[in-house]
Each structure stands twice: as C-alpha cells, then as structure tokens.
Amino acid sequence: MQNLDYRVVGQAVAWLKEGRTVWLCTVLSTFGSSPREPGSLMVANANGEHLGSLSGGCVEEDFLERLVAGEYQQPAVVVRYGGPEDGGNKPGAARVQLPCGGILEVLVERMAASEENLAHLEQIKTALGGEHDRIRQVRLADGHRSLSEADPSGPQVQWYPGEEVVQIRVGPVAKLILAGYSSVAEACAGFALTLGYQVVLCDPRSEVTDGMNLPDAVEFIPQLPSLYIASPGACSPSTAVVAVTHDPRIDDLAMMAAVKTSAGYIGVMGSRRTSQARAERLARTGGLAPDEISRIHMPIGLDIGSKTPAEIALAIMADVLRVRRGRILSEV
Numbered sequence: 001m002q003n004l005d006y007r008v009v010g011q012a013v014a015w016l017k018e019g020r021t022v023w024l025c026t027v028l029s030t031f032g033s034s035p036r037e038p039g040s041l042m043v044a045n046a047n048g049e050h051l052g053s054l055s056g057g058c059v060e061e062d063f064l065e066r067l068v069a070g071e072y073q074q075p076a077v078v079v080r081y082g083g084p085e086d087g088g089n090k091p092g093a094a095r096v097q098l099p100c101g102g103i104l105e106v107l108v109e110r111m112a113a114s115e116e117n118l119a120h121l122e123q124i125k126t127a128l129g130g131e132h133d134r135i136r137q138v139r140l141a142d143g144h145r146s147l148s149e150a151d152p153s154g155p156q157v158q159w160y161p162g163e164e165v166v167q168i169r170v171g172p173v174a175k176l177i178l179a180g181y182s183s184v185a186e187a188c189a190g191f192a193l194t195l196g197y198q199v200v201l202c203d204p205r206s207e208v209t210d211g212m213n214l215p216d217a218v219e220f221i222p223q224l225p226s227l228y229i230a231s232p233g234a235c236s237p238s239t240a241v242v243a244v245t246h247d248p249r250i251d252d253l254a255m256m257a258a259v260k261t262s263a264g265y266i267g268v269m270g271s272r273r274t275s276q277a278r279a280e281r282l283a284r285t286g287g288l289a290p291d292e293i294s295r296i297h298m299p300i301g302l303d304i305g306s307k308t309p310a311e312i313a314l315a316i317m318a319d320v321l322r323v324r325r326g327r328i329l330s331e332v
Contacts, residue, residue: 004196005041006128006173008052012043012111013121019113020045023072024121025063026168027054028157031082031103039156039168055081055104063106072108075143078159078166079106107159107166109143123147124170131236133171140164172236173198174324177263179225179254180245181209184269187313188242189218195317197240202228203250226253235261240320242300244269244312248278255282259292265323267300267316275299297323 012022025042042052048064059081066072082103111117124147127134133150141164150169158167176192178185178201185201192199199218202225203209214220221228228234229241241258242265243251251268255278258266270278275298282288282296301315302322322329 004052005039006125008041008043009121009125009128011051013118013125015043015045016111016113016118016121021110021112023067024109024111025052025054026107026109026157026166028078028105028107028159028166028168029103030055030105037156039170054106059104063108072110074110076107076109076138076140076166078140078161079108080104081106107138107168109138109145117145120145120147127170128173130172131233133169133237136168136170138166138168140166172238175200175236175239176320177202177225177229177234177239177241179229179241179243179258180247180250181205181212182245183309184244184312184316185242186212186214187310188244188316189214191313191317192320193217195321200228203245205250224253225250226257229254229257229261229263235263237262237264238324239263240265240267240324242267242316242320244300244316246270248281252278252282252286255296256286256288259288259295265297265320266295267297267319269300269312269316270298272299 012024015022023044025044027036027038027040029038030036036053036055040052040054042050042054042060044050044064044067046068048068050060050064054060054063063079080103111121124136127147134147135150137146137148150171156169174196175198176188178188178199181201181203189199189201193215200221201214201218202221202223204222204224206222209222225243235241235258241254241263243254245251246269255266255268268278278298279293282293297319300319301312302319304315306312306315
C-alpha cells in the first residue's frame with residue numbers, strides 16, 4: 001500500500017504528463033483542531049478534480065470552488081483558513097471559518113506542465129518512496145523550487161508569515177513491519193492502514209498463516225521476519241517494527257535484526273517479567289549492547305488496561321504514533 005501523500009504526488013505527475021496544469025497544496029501549519037498534520041498534501045486540476053485533503057469538508061469545497069473560478073494563478077501563495085473575520089479581505093485569505101477557532105495555513109503552488117515541474121515532482125515521489133528525508137524549498141515570489149539533503153531530524157515545515165522561503169521536509173512514508181502473524185498483529189494491521197501506514201507482515205510458519213484474514217492492502221511475505229528486516233531498504237526512521245507472536249524464535253530474532261537498523265520504533269509484546277527475561281536473553285545469547293536493548297519498547301504499547309487483541313493493538317499503535325510525533329510519556 002502507498003500512503004495518501006505518495007499517491008497525491010503520483011497523481012500530480014500523471015496530470016502533468018497529460019499536459020494539464022496542477023495545483024499542489026501543502027499544509028504548513030495548524031492551530032486548534034485539524035485532522036491533517038503539517039506537510040500533508042492535496043493536488044487538484046483546473047476542473048476541480050483532486051486527490052488528498054487539507055482538513056476535510058468545507059476547506060476543500062472552498063478551495064476547489066475558487067480554483068475552478070480562476071483564482072490561484074500566481075506561482076505560489078499561502079492561503080489562511082480561519083482566524084479574524086476580516087481575513088477574507090487580505091491577499092491569500094479564504095472565506096471559511098474553521099470549527100473550534102482553528103486556523104489552517106496552506107501553501108498553494110501552481111505548476112504548469114513543464115519538464116522542470118515534472119522533474120521536481122518525480123524527485124518528491126522518489127523521496128517519499130526512499131529511505132532518507134529531503135528538504136523542499138519554495139520561494140513565494142516566483143515559485144522557484146529546489147530539493148536538498150536533510151538533517152536526520154527537524155521540523156516538518158519551517159515558515160513564518162512574512163518570510164519569503166518555505167521549507168518542507170519530505171521523506172519515506174510511514175511503514176509498519178509486523179514480525180509474525182497473530183490476532184494482535186491482524187488488528188494492528190487494520191489500525192495502521194487507517195493511519196496511512198504501509199503495512200508488511202512476515203511469517204514463514206504456514207501452519208499459522210494458513211487461513212489468516214488480512215486486509216488486501218497488507219503485503220504478506222512468507223519469510224522469517226528477521227531476514228526481511230535486515231534486507232537493504234526495509235527499514236528507515238519512519239519504520240516501526242512490531243513483534244506480537246509470543247514465539248521467541250520469531251520475536252527475539254526480529255528484535256536482534258531491528259536494533260541494527262534505523263527503524264524509528266521497535267517493540268515486542270510480553271509482560272514485564274517476560275520482557276525482563278527477554279532483555280537478559282538478548283544480551284546473553286544475542287550479544288546486544290545495553291544501548292541496543294534500550295531501543296526496544298517492552299512491554300510494548302501504552303498502559304491503557306488492554307485485554308482483547310483489538311485493545312492491545314490500539315495501545316500498540318497509539319504508542320507507535322506517540323513516538324513518531326516525538327511525545328514523551330509524563331511521569332505520574
């Protein structure tokens with residue numbers, strides 16, 4: 001499965017190849033309630049056809065209505081939704097007031113069908129499907145665009161009102177590797193797909209996987225998870241590796257392989273007592289150093305009193321999302 005932003009860029013490329021002008025929209029900042037994070041994408045053409053979203057509902061309707069009416073002819077402009085009621089009289093402002101007093105700022109880029117624009121979008125698509133982040137710079141005065149190497153970490157968007165250049169981080173799509181099949185893994189796959197993750201499940205045990213019921217979008221690889229995890233390009237900082245089989249032959253080997261990669265989240269299911277025993281085992285027989293073992297979330301997931309497979313999966317994916325967002329658990 002490809003996540004939404006990857007498909008948005010792919011659609012933009014397809015329309016450009018047909019000779020059609022596209023408008024690429026990037027969420028720059030949100031204040032208050034908004035279902036789309038900074039860096040999220042939407043693309044539209046002059047007929048109002050579009051893929052992706054900015055916040056859902058009224059924002060897209062207003063933008064597409066204005067686009068079809070002939071607005072947004074400048075190479076690049078920042079459009080602001082929400083805020084003061086008089087915002088509609090300012091350049092780049094929109095008419096829609098968001099619920100809960102929210103504010104949304106969107107970069108709108110008009111891209112005519114040219115070799116230069118096509119090459120830039122192809123570079124973005126490659127970055128989204130690759131292993132490393134890139135920084136995309138857009139100059140508001142003339143829409144000049146460039147792509148450069150990025151530091152390993154940093155904000156998704158760098159821009160403040162009045163600045164001339166917008167910087168947007170683009171990189172690999174979020175990916176979930178499920179090391180082995182179980183009812184919890186199946187539930188994790190469903191949650192992850194809803195969150196826009198690419199999901200891969202690896203398990204060589206035909207006696208376990210025969211008759212399993214996974215969503216079509218899940219890529220199933222009948223291979224030992226540790227072999228896939230260690231393969232070139234399998235993991236990036238946007239990858240989460242999760243083992244929930246209770247089978248040490250699957251789980252331990254997956255952890256040993258995962259800590260050698262750049263995966264951003266590594267976790268394995270088990271009680272605190274089981275996790276302590278696993279940590280000792282990974283050090284003793286797996287040869288893992290203390291800093292490698294410290295990368296593993298065990299027990300995995302947030303402590304929300306989960307009992308059923310779906311509840312456990314919810315706790316796991318909530319913790320994966322917490323780490324991806326850079327949130328630290330507060331001490332009680």
